Amino acid sequence: MRKRIKGFTLVELLLVVTIILILAGMVVPRMAGRTEQARRAAAKVDIETNIAMALDLYELDNGRYPTTEQGLQSLITKPTSSPAPTNWSGPYLKKKSLPVDPWNRPYIYVSPGVHNAEDYDLYSYGPDGVEGGGDDVTNWEESHPQG
16 A cells, blocks of 8 residues: 655645735735825825924024025024024934935925915925926825816
């Protein structure tokens, strides 16, 4: 009598591999969309909370927001250009480097703002790195044409 060796046949292994590939084909595209969604959420948090809080502290200490020319760098080092802050108590950001968006590009800061004339505009061009197109992350409400 021959002993039968127990194990998987080639057909069984191919079936398992095929099932795994089908499941991966369904899951991976969904996860890719979540990655982009997470990046947009991280940019929104930076714009509306992290950097905004640092800018508000700067304004509280100095009576005004940094100018466009002084930029976000003024949250890390005291600006020397006019109008020089009189009561700078920074750095206002924990990190000692300029913040970048989740796509590794600098945030855009404009003060006084075009959309927020009383303070500043702060935004990221989003994943495509180009202004407009509906994927920008901003600190103002975008108006979309109805149609």
